[in-house]
Structures are given as structure tokens and as C-alpha cells.
Amino acid sequence: MSSTVFAQGTLSDYERAARMQSAHTLVSRTSLQPHWIAQSDRFWYLDDHAGVKTFLHVDPARGTQRPAFDHARLAASISTASKPYSAQDLPFGYIEFSDSEASIAFTLDDVSWRCDLSTYRCSVQQQPVGAKAGEVLSPDGRWAVFIRDHNLWSRDTQTNNERALTRDGEPRNDYASDSGISLTPVTDALRKNPLEIEVVFSPDSTRLLTYRIDAREVTEIGMLQTVPEARPRLHRFPYPMPGDAGVPKVKMVLVDLHSAQAQPLNLDPFVRMTSFPLQMGWNERGTQVFFLEETRGFKSARLHVADASSAQVRTALEESSDTYINRNSQLRMIGNDLLWTSERDGWNHLYLIDGRSGAIKKQLTRGNWAVRDIHYIDAKRGQIYFTAGGAEAGQDPYLRFLYRVGVDGSKPKLLTPEPADHGIAFSPNGRYFVDTYSRIDLAPVTVLRAADGRLVRELQRADLTQLLATGWRLPEPVTVKASDGQTDLYGMILRPTNFDPKRRYPVLDAIYPGPQHIRTPKTFSLEGSAHREDDLALAELGFIVVTVDGRGTPWRSRAFREYAYGNMGAAGALEDHVAALKALAERYSFIDLERVGIYGHSGGGYASARAMLKYPEFYKVAVSSAGNHDQRSYWAEWGERFQGYPVGDNYLNQANAALASQLRGRLLLVHGDLDDNVHVSNMLQLADALIAANKDFDMLILPNRNHGLVDLGNPKAASESYDPYFLRRRWDYFVQNLMGVTPPREFVLKLETH
Known part of the structure; x- marks a missing residue:
């Protein structure tokens, strides 16, 4: 040739x-992951540039961006004769600020430390910092929940005491896990990866919404591991194929962290065919829970709402399709109403639905463009922040821009005008967000913005030198x-x-x-x-x-x-x-x-x-x-x-x-x-x-x-x-x-x- x-x-x-x-x-500097401090607007992130790793602290209200601590001084404070540390030994991946931000906690070489940032005096802590692998932290940071022996457990992050929240879990009929729907069971077992855990904490951190999954009737599949041992090892795991009679089913459950009691919701188990996370959550007052049920064949989706005290369930809406419900549809709750993305008019748009009657109160967005993700809901102001593609004339329809729309159905407002794809991370209270924007032909820029889109400061630009x-x-x-x-x-x-x-x-x-x-x-x-x-x-x-x-x-x-x-x-x-x-x-x-x-x-x-x-x-x-x-x-x-x-x-x-x-x-x-x-x-x-x-x-x-x-x-x-x-x-x-x-x-x- x-x-x-x-x-x-x-x-x-x-x-x-x-x-x-x-x-x-x-x-x-092509990406930035903000770690929000408690429920505030402040955050830290790890900057990795030119061979130097630096923890930075950002205060949006003051518009400041500075090193989170003196890296060399902190390294010297935890050094011993047998284990000296330098400033570049410190990128341990995660730090935890105290509420007053006067101290930080971290884990380095399997040792947990807490250091006073005024004196740089450090002491070894008994409990680990933050959540261990496979754990989920409560909003107040007090509780970590995890799976052990097919049951749900909690750990008090202050005392490190552990407690079983459920007790009747068993193989393939367990709580809060992806058993029966995991696409990587052998990989996870051989890698000793923790089970994926699916729970949603109530806003006050006292209860959990989760499920029990029954995969006992799912047909198994086998794989033969031929190396490295002389005798091949057989791995068997549930694997539902199209048309199988036995498929995984879930039973929705409320769990009280203080009484360690599990209360099943008043709804029969339903089919769970997807390995994607179950859409479920709480309203902002913690009085109701919501979750999505997709029927076999995915031609309909049922939006359920349950009273958190009585566990009584009502079906607020059932949406049907002659093909299948869009896998990217999203469900949230605002007060007693539901926010649902639907393609019923041919494009993925936001709909406000009466949580009791199931009637559509308003179509909040419309046009020949598609909503992509709901990022934040300001229930007090009745405002929804979402990304969408295709609404900006002359732009690649796949590029995501951030918008704000009111539940009154007012015209969406564009908050990120740069012609690029915008990756968004909101602060817990929604007053600020971090925006990293780029295209395949545009190097990333990361900025901090107020909720109204106003630029607070530029945080970093990618270095492609x-x-x-x-x-x-x-x-x-x-x-x-x-x-x-x-x-x-x-x-x-x-x-x-x-x-x-x-x-x-x-x-x-x-x-x-x-x-x-x-x-x-x-x-x-x-x-x-x-x-x-x-x-x-x-x-x-x-x-x-x-x-x-x-x-x-x-x-x-x-x-x-x-x-x-x-x-x-x-x-x-x-x-x-x-x-x-x-x-x-x-x-x-x-x-x-x-x-x-x-x-x-x-x-x-x-x-x-x-x-x-x-x-x-x-x-x-x-x-x-x-x-x-x-x-x-x-x-x-x-x-x-x-x-x-x-x-x-x-x-x-x-x-x-x-x-x-x-x-x-x-x-x-x-x-x-x-x-x-x-x-x-x-x-x-x-x-x-x-x-x-x-x-x-x-x-x-x-x-x-x-x-x-x-x-x-x-x-x-x-x-x-x-x-x-x-x-x-x-x-x-x-x-x-x-x-x-x-x-x-x-x-x-x-x-x-x-």
C-alpha cells in the first residue's frame, strides 16, 4: 500500500x-473537585500542578482563595524520627475541617490525625476521618452507614461504635446493596471492593430510605477463573437475561437510626432490572419520601410518594410509552409536589406534578432542546437549577449550559453563557456553584459563581504546556x-x-x-x-x-x-x-x-x-x-x-x-x-x-x-x-x-x- x-x-x-x-x-488543572465544608459555602480542593500538590481553601463570601494550611509546618508537626514527612507527602486525599475551621483531621499511612491550625499541634485520633470505603455519611456527619453480612449497619463517627440496623438480611435477600443487579460482582469480590450501598438520609439525619432486594429466583451464570491457581475456580452469581422468569425485586423500607427499626413501606415488592441507582429521596421537611418504580419492559414508570410516619404509599403518577421510558428521566420533590423530566412532547423537559392528584400543574420548560440534569432546587424561592443542551442557537446541542427556572413557569434564565460544556457543583445551601467549562477544542477553565450566575472569581485554568x-x-x-x-x-x-x-x-x-x-x-x-x-x-x-x-x-x-x-x-x-x-x-x-x-x-x-x-x-x-x-x-x-x-x-x-x-x-x-x-x-x-x-x-x-x-x-x-x-x-x-x-x-x- x-x-x-x-x-x-x-x-x-x-x-x-x-x-x-x-x-x-x-x-x-483540567478539573476541580470541591469538598464543601459542613453545610456552608466554603470548600477545599486539591491543586495538582507542576509536580506540586497544594490544598486550597475557598471562601465565596469573602472572595478568597488561599492555601488551606501551611503544608511544610504541618508536615513537620507530624514527623517523627522513624517517619519524617515533607510538604509533598501530605496529599492524603481527604481532609476534614472543624466547624470553626480552627483544626483539620486527616488520615496518613493508616494513622488518623487532628491538628490545631493556630498552633500546629497534632494528636493521633482513634476514629477514622470521614467515611470509610463503602460507607455513606449522614448530612450532619454524625452517622456512617454500611453493609455487613447482608444487613445495614451504622457507625457513630464520634464514638466509632457500630450497630446493626437490620438483622434478617441473608444472601441474595439483603438490604441496600446491588445484590442481584450488580454488573461487576466477581470484579468487586476479587478486588475486595465494598458493596455499593443505596440509602438516602432524611434531612435531619435520623432516618433512612432504602430497600431490601430479593434475587433468590434469579438464574445464576458461571465463570471459570483459570489463573493463577493450578485448579480452575468457578464463580457463580445471579445474572438475569432477557425473558427470564426470575428477576430481582425490591421492597422499599424506612429505617430509624436511633431505634434501629426497619419499617417496610405499604407497597408490594416491584421488579428492579437496572443496575443504575434507584431514584428515591425525601422532601425538604423530611415528612415524605418518593421513589420511582419502572415496570418490566420499561414501558411505564410509576412515581410513588409515601408518608414517612405511617409508611402509606400512594401512586402520584404513572407515565407510559409505546417504546420505553427514557433512562435519563429524573424525579425530585418540592414540598408536596413532584418534579419530573419527561419526553411526552418529544423533548426531555421539566414538569411540576401535584403530588396528591398526579395532575400536571405546569410544564416548566419547553422547546426543541433537552433538559439534562437537575442540579439544585431552592424550595423556599421556588427555583430550579438545571443543565440543558440545544437551547442556545448555533451551539453543539450536546454542550450543557446551566439555567434557572421558577415553579411559576417563567422563562428559563441562562447562568453560564460561555459557549462550552459546563460541569456544575452547587454548594449545599445553593448560594454558589463551581463551574468547569471546556470543549474538546477549548482548555478547561474553572470559575466560582453566585447562584444568579454572577462571576465571583476564577479558580484555575488548565495547563497544557x-x-x-x-x-x-x-x-x-x-x-x-x-x-x-x-x-x-x-x-x-x-x-x-x-x-x-x-x-x-x-x-x-x-x-x-x-x-x-x-x-x-x-x-x-x-x-x-x-x-x-x-x-x-x-x-x-x-x-x-x-x-x-x-x-x-x-x-x-x-x-x-x-x-x-x-x-x-x-x-x-x-x-x-x-x-x-x-x-x-x-x-x-x-x-x-x-x-x-x-x-x-x-x-x-x-x-x-x-x-x-x-x-x-x-x-x-x-x-x-x-x-x-x-x-x-x-x-x-x-x-x-x-x-x-x-x-x-x-x-x-x-x-x-x-x-x-x-x-x-x-x-x-x-x-x-x-x-x-x-x-x-x-x-x-x-x-x-x-x-x-x-x-x-x-x-x-x-x-x-x-x-x-x-x-x-x-x-x-x-x-x-x-x-x-x-x-x-x-x-x-x-x-x-x-x-x-x-x-x-x-x-x-x-x-x-x-
Whole structure:
């Protein structure tokens, strides 16, 4: 191929790609996590810049931003002859201010300290600081609750005394956990991760709303761990598949922390198919609780309200759909009324609902744009703060802007005008919020604003100096038409740092088909986002990497999202991807449509294999990892929500195995044998069909790797990055089969962390 003339895919390309695979180490100040002090407006955060970590204290009322303490003096105060500390040894991750902010508490090297900030005298504390892993703290900080032996327990943070709040929990019939609905049970067990706990404290910190989950009738699935022990180890866990008779059910419960008594709500257990957190909460006075029940098949959602003293439940509203209820719908309570996001007019909007009659009192927002998240409710002033996309003319509809709207139905007010995606964090009392805004082509800026949107101060700007010094280019946002010739689609183009517009480059389609997520990033941040660094690295090898979000993905209109319903075989509208790449090739002469590859993971693994089978004349090479190649073999919630329920012939049009005879190009199937999300049988069933069709393909099974292709036997393995061996093999596969170049043999890829 002509690409060999340009020496793409060489050792030097691999070395640059390896650097891009750890691009997050070359940037700083791209994000800011505020830790609010008690229920005040003040907060602290950890600044990590130029090799120096500093705890900073921000007082919005005074407009000040300063070091939270003298780092060197504090280090000296806790140093001993056997254990000296320096200022840079202090980033212990979490500090806790006293109510007066005269002292701080923290844990360092498993020792808990409290230090007086006026004298810097420090003493060792008996109880740990804040909540332990797997605990949830009450609003007043007095109580921490956790799960032990299938029951709910509390810990007094002042005395460290523990107490059982429930006593009749048992395996697969336990309290407040994700038992029976966890997508990572084996990963969590081998990593010794604490159980996810789902509780909501009352505003006065005296009671809990939670549930008991019964997964005893759910059919088990098994996985065989073949390494590192000589005898393979069998792991079994509940795993409901589409159409199964036995599914998890929950019974809602109120728990009193003082009496340690659990009171079931007066409602029969209901099906809980989703691993997403249950939408539940309290009104601001703590007199009522609310929660959402989704029915089997997800075609209806019931909004329930219960009296917190009598435990009597009433169904305030039932919303129905002929497809499914939007997974992004949100439920809150304002006084006796409910705030609900619904797509009943074709777009996700806010509705105020009478909590007693279920009547819609007002549609608070309307228009051809979509509400994304409810961030804060000021019940006293009757104001709701929310993010939305698509309301600002000329802007990418996926970019989130913050708005305020009154329950009187007044016109929403824009609070964050910068043309970017805005990540929002409100103070507990809602008087201020931290706003980090960026785009893929705009470095992050973090500011502090008052609730009315007024700028209080800039907190930080991202430093991209090291990344830009590599010759790295900002991604290019692109807009193209879908295959219908009318619908706008939004995507991204990545070029290598040594890009030459006179050359022609092979192109890679980086795909994730939704329907619950998009693939094209909208913010700049690289930290904790393995996909973005994967894309950067593959571009550096000499590819043009393209992402595009076709019809059937979320956060736009109901019609746009529902393109995928019962049509999962379209894999996020692959026809839109083909149309988009053809349009981009007409726009940019450097894109070579004779050399098109595709890759994706999980749902993207399904879509990349699907592309090779459905469009064999267009896609030439694919690397498909951890793909759910037949929704009948995957998680019940996924198939029943997006492909339909009941389960029958309506599932035949989505199975990749049915198209096995159409494979023409080069396909690499990759899976971890300890994938407790998408079972490895998904890949093996497709492999069996390809063998029966006498098709050549490649297959890589990674032992001891989970759904994220992380080595569960290696405690040092990065928890948010794919296995480096897999990444290198994916590089090799595209370089050899799409560029026609022999890759460097057994290149050693080392992933760097901060």
C-alpha cells in the first residue's frame, strides 16, 4: 500500500503513541473537585500542578482563595524520627475541617490525625476521618452507614461504635446493596471492593430510605477463573437475561437510626432490572419520601410518594410509552409536589406534578432542546437549577449550559453563557456553584459563581504546556448529515502530530452505539477517560480517527433516541457512520476511504463486529473487544429496555452470529475470561458461527481480565485503563492490516500515571 512510503506505523510512531496513551500526565488543572465544608459555602480542593500538590481553601463570601494550611509546618508537626514527612507527602486525599475551621483531621499511612491550625499541634485520633470505603455519611456527619453480612449497619463517627440496623438480611435477600443487579460482582469480590450501598438520609439525619432486594429466583451464570491457581475456580452469581422468569425485586423500607427499626413501606415488592441507582429521596421537611418504580419492559414508570410516619404509599403518577421510558428521566420533590423530566412532547423537559392528584400543574420548560440534569432546587424561592443542551442557537446541542427556572413557569434564565460544556457543583445551601467549562477544542477553565450566575472569581485554568510541546493538535469538532440527508450529526476528527495534509491516511471509526451514551467527548478532560487517550494514541500511529454519534443515541429528541428501539441491529445507525465518513472524505482529501477500520468496546465491540458483517464492502478491518454480540445473552435490562419485551422473534434481527457468512475483511475478537458484565460466551457464540461459515478471523482471550480488560490478579493494574498488552495488539492489528506495515515486534507499552 502507498502508506508504506510515508513510513507510518514505525517504532518512532509507536513511541509517540505510547506517550499519547498517557496524555493525562502531560496536563494539569483540567478539573476541580470541591469538598464543601459542613453545610456552608466554603470548600477545599486539591491543586495538582507542576509536580506540586497544594490544598486550597475557598471562601465565596469573602472572595478568597488561599492555601488551606501551611503544608511544610504541618508536615513537620507530624514527623517523627522513624517517619519524617515533607510538604509533598501530605496529599492524603481527604481532609476534614472543624466547624470553626480552627483544626483539620486527616488520615496518613493508616494513622488518623487532628491538628490545631493556630498552633500546629497534632494528636493521633482513634476514629477514622470521614467515611470509610463503602460507607455513606449522614448530612450532619454524625452517622456512617454500611453493609455487613447482608444487613445495614451504622457507625457513630464520634464514638466509632457500630450497630446493626437490620438483622434478617441473608444472601441474595439483603438490604441496600446491588445484590442481584450488580454488573461487576466477581470484579468487586476479587478486588475486595465494598458493596455499593443505596440509602438516602432524611434531612435531619435520623432516618433512612432504602430497600431490601430479593434475587433468590434469579438464574445464576458461571465463570471459570483459570489463573493463577493450578485448579480452575468457578464463580457463580445471579445474572438475569432477557425473558427470564426470575428477576430481582425490591421492597422499599424506612429505617430509624436511633431505634434501629426497619419499617417496610405499604407497597408490594416491584421488579428492579437496572443496575443504575434507584431514584428515591425525601422532601425538604423530611415528612415524605418518593421513589420511582419502572415496570418490566420499561414501558411505564410509576412515581410513588409515601408518608414517612405511617409508611402509606400512594401512586402520584404513572407515565407510559409505546417504546420505553427514557433512562435519563429524573424525579425530585418540592414540598408536596413532584418534579419530573419527561419526553411526552418529544423533548426531555421539566414538569411540576401535584403530588396528591398526579395532575400536571405546569410544564416548566419547553422547546426543541433537552433538559439534562437537575442540579439544585431552592424550595423556599421556588427555583430550579438545571443543565440543558440545544437551547442556545448555533451551539453543539450536546454542550450543557446551566439555567434557572421558577415553579411559576417563567422563562428559563441562562447562568453560564460561555459557549462550552459546563460541569456544575452547587454548594449545599445553593448560594454558589463551581463551574468547569471546556470543549474538546477549548482548555478547561474553572470559575466560582453566585447562584444568579454572577462571576465571583476564577479558580484555575488548565495547563497544557507539556502536551502542546509534543506537537499535539486540538481535536476538530465536525458536523455532518445522517444517511437521511437531513439530520445533523456531531463528531470529532483526530490527526497525528506529524500530520501532512498532502498525504492520504487510513481512517478509523471509533464507535460506541449507545443507546445510553454518546462516543464523541464534549469536554476536554483526559483524566479517567481511557477512550480519549486510546483515540489519541491510534491517531499518532498514522491514522485519522473519527467519532460520530448517529441516530439512536441519547441527549437529543425522543425521535432521535428511539431510532434504536427494537433496532439494535443498526448499532447506533451504522448507516449514519458510513454516510458521515463519505461526507468527510469529500471534505478532506487526506481521508482514504479504501482503508477504513473500526474499533469499539462493549456495545462498541458489538457495533464494530456488526459493521464488518453488515457493511463488508466499506469496513476492511475491525478490533471488537468485550462485545455483547447477542442481546439475548446479555443483561436483561439492556435488551428488554432497548430491543423490547416480551422476548421473541423481535430479537432475531440484532444477533451478530446471524450475519457470520457475510464477513470479508479482517476481524479481531477480544474478550476477558473474567468479564462479569458481558460474559465471554457472547464472543464464543459469534466465533462458533464464523467457524460454521468457514470464515477466517482472529481471536484473543485475555486470562483473568474483566470487562474493562484489567488484570484482576494484578493489584497494580490500572483500574481505569485497558490492559497494555491488548492496546498494543490492537495497534499492531490496524498497522499490519490497514497500513500494510509490519509493526515493531513485541513493543513494550507502559502506561504512566501521575
